[in-house]
Amino acid sequence: MTEAHDGHQHPGIDGDDGQTYYARRAQAIEALLVAKGICTTGEVQLAMEQVEARSPADGARVVAHAWVDAGFKTRLLSDPIPALAELGYALAETTTQLEVVENTDEVHHLVVCTLCSCYPSTLLGRPPDWYKSLAYRSRAVADPRGVMREFGLNVAEEVKVRVLDSTADLRYLVLPRRPAGTEGLSEEELAKLVTRDCMIGVTDALSPVSMASSA
Amino acid sequence: MAQTNRYRPGDRVRVRVDSPTHHFRTPTYIQGKQGQVVALCGTFSNPESLAHGGSGLPKIPLYRVEFPQTEVWAEYHGPAADTVLVDIYEHWLDPANQEVR
Amino acid sequence: MPKPHDRGSWPTDEPIDRDEHPHADWELRVHALHQVLGRKGLRRTDELRRAIESLDSDTYQSLSYYERWTAALEILVVEKGILSTEEIDQKMADLASVGR
Numbered sequence: 001m002t003e004a005h006d007g008h009q010h011p012g013i014d015g016d017d018g019q020t021y022y023a024r025r026a027q028a029i030e031a032l033l034v035a036k037g038i039c040t041t042g043e044v045q046l047a048m049e050q051v052e053a054r055s056p057a058d059g060a061r062v063v064a065h066a067w068v069d070a071g072f073k074t075r076l077l078s079d080p081i082p083a084l085a086e087l088g089y090a091l092a093e094t095t096t097q098l099e100v101v102e103n104t105d106e107v108h109h110l111v112v113c114t115l116c117s118c119y120p121s122t123l124l125g126r127p128p129d130w131y132k133s134l135a136y137r138s139r140a141v142a143d144p145r146g147v148m149r150e151f152g153l154n155v156a157e158e159v160k161v162r163v164l165d166s167t168a169d170l171r172y173l174v175l176p177r178r179p180a181g182t183e184g185l186s187e188e189e190l191a192k193l194v195t196r197d198c199m200i201g202v203t204d205a206l207s208p209v210s211m212a213s214s215a
Numbered sequence: 216m217a218q219t220n221r222y223r224p225g226d227r228v229r230v231r232v233d234s235p236t237h238h239f240r241t242p243t244y245i246q247g248k249q250g251q252v253v254a255l256c257g258t259f260s261n262p263e264s265l266a267h268g269g270s271g272l273p274k275i276p277l278y279r280v281e282f283p284q285t286e287v288w289a290e291y292h293g294p295a296a297d298t299v300l301v302d303i304y305e306h307w308l309d310p311a312n313q314e315v316r
Numbered sequence: 317m318p319k320p321h322d323r324g325s326w327p328t329d330e331p332i333d334r335d336e337h338p339h340a341d342w343e344l345r346v347h348a349l350h351q352v353l354g355r356k357g358l359r360r361t362d363e364l365r366r367a368i369e370s371l372d373s374d375t376y377q378s379l380s381y382y383e384r385w386t387a388a389l390e391i392l393v394v395e396k397g398i399l400s401t402e403e404i405d406q407k408m409a410d411l412a413s414v415g416r
Contacts, residue, residue, distance in 0.1 A: 019342070020383075022342075022379070022380075022382075022383040022386045022387070023340065023342040024408050024411065024412065025386055025390065025404065025408060026342045026345060026346045026349075026382075026386045026389070027342060027345075027408075027411055028404050028407035028408040028411055029349070029386070029389055029390060029393065029399065029404055029407075030345060030349055031407055031411065032399050032403055032404065032407050033349070033353075033393070033398070033399070036398070036399075038353075038356075038358070038398060039349070039352045039353065039356065043352045044345060044348045044349055044352055045348075047347075047348035047349075047351040047352050047355075048344050048345065048347075048348040050351075051344070051347060051348065051351070052344075097256070097257065099256075114242050114244070114322065114323050114324035115240065115242060115321055115322060115323070115324075115365070116321065116365055116368070117381070126339075128334075128336050129333070129335065129336045129337060129381075130332050130333060130334050130335075130336070132381050133332060133333060134323055134326070134328070134330075134377065135328055135330040135331065135332050135333070136332050137323035137324070138323040138324060138326050138327060138328045139328060139329075139330075139332070141244065141287075141299055141324045142244075142288050142291075142324070142327060143292060144293070144297070145292065145293045145297075146292065147332060150331060150332055150334075151332075151334075157293075157294050158294075160294070160296040160297060160298070161284075161293060161294075161297045161298075162281070162297070162298050162299070162300060163284075163297075163298070163299040163300065164299075164300050165242065165245075165299060165300065165301045165302075165324065166302065167240050167241075167242060167301065167302060168240050168256075168259070168262070168277055168302035168303070168304070169256065169257070169259045169262075169277055169302065170256055170277075170279075170302055234318075237366075238362065238365060238366040238369060242322055242324045242325065243318035243322050243324070243325040244318075244322075244324035244325045245324070262362045262365075265360055265362035265363070266360070266362035266363055266365060266366035267363075267366065268363070
């Protein structure tokens with residue numbers, strides 16, 4: 001980063017305190033909103049904690065349960081909000097609807113938001129940086145197979161790739177295929193195979209073999 | 216304003232071509248393309264109104280429309296069966312057999 | 317010409333950068349501020365999107381994700397008469413002198 005020695009501050013250039021222009025701008029806006037009683041620091045803190053409270057472990061728990069309970073899987077795919085309530089996720093109060101799409105031996109789903117960064121945050125937490133990147137948002141619709149190859153996934157030619165561009169009022173969660181050789185695993189062990197990326201669709205779930213070799 | 220639930224799953228539709236000055240949620244790459252309605256997602260407040268301080272009313276139907284990738288991209292590299300699905304509000308859709316506006 | 321947020325219409329061969337940066341405190345706070353204002357009925361997600369989309373093409377493409385959210389936050393609070401640009405400028409200067 002460049003120091004602004006001429007005393008003239010430009011966006012993106014660090015000030016004397018090492019913070020970028022926008023970081024300092026954001027601090028100024030928050031300080032003013034608090035000073036004017038528009039909001040409190042406590043409210044901001046609480047909202048931060050609420051965002052951090054959700055992570056891909058939530059989505060993984062849902063997927064693993066769907067793998068072991070066929071009835072739950074059917075309910076999850078047809079009407080996800082009440083199904084998720086069975087696991088203690090009270091999403092009915094959120095305004096954003098969720099749809100779960102199943103990857104099979106015939107169809108592979110991949111999720112993107114080309115217009116901004118719509119993402120099933122209620123089950124996955126914050127989206128990764130790459131999901132919000134200009135390159136992913138452009139290429140996931142035009143060249144989904146090329147994008148998935150970059151993530152190490154070669155989808156066979158006979159498998160149909162369906163890209164979901166979630167630009168409107170729905171958010172999509174991918175239910176990945178259950179890996180082979182997992183018949184004897186517990187729900188908790190299965191959940192460890194369910195990565196954030198496989199619930200976006202850029203990869204498959206981990207196989208127990210790849211887990212063992214990476215451990 | 217469009218009448219409600221004009222389309223049903225299976226209907227062939229074409230996305231309108233437009234670039235209004237206000238906020239809208241229909242990506243340019245899908246405009247003018249033909250696809251098939253796969254689901255009525257529900258009825259939602261109009262984002263084109265909400266974005267500018269409006270009431271978002273009346274609510275409008277939102278459809279999940281599936282497009283063959285080879286229809287969307289002239290140089291699509293994958294198999295002909297590949298598709299892209301986009302959720303599109305009703306007033307952005309015309310029946311596929313209708314003249315392009 | 318599609319607007320710069322409409323990325324499906326901006327073809328690229330650029331590889332996906334899969335590095336993930338740890339979020340800075342200010343980024344988490346901007347995200348939270350948007351949510352808090354949303355709960356108070358002072359800001360809508362659709363307005364955030366519209367404000368981000370109003371950034372010119374160079375600005376949109378050069379700013380990071382939460383820098384865009386910060387620019388949009390300023391646009392919205394100024395537009396709604398909650399804060400003025402001058403106030404924000406002054407507060408920034410005050411915070412800088414305190415930090416020195």
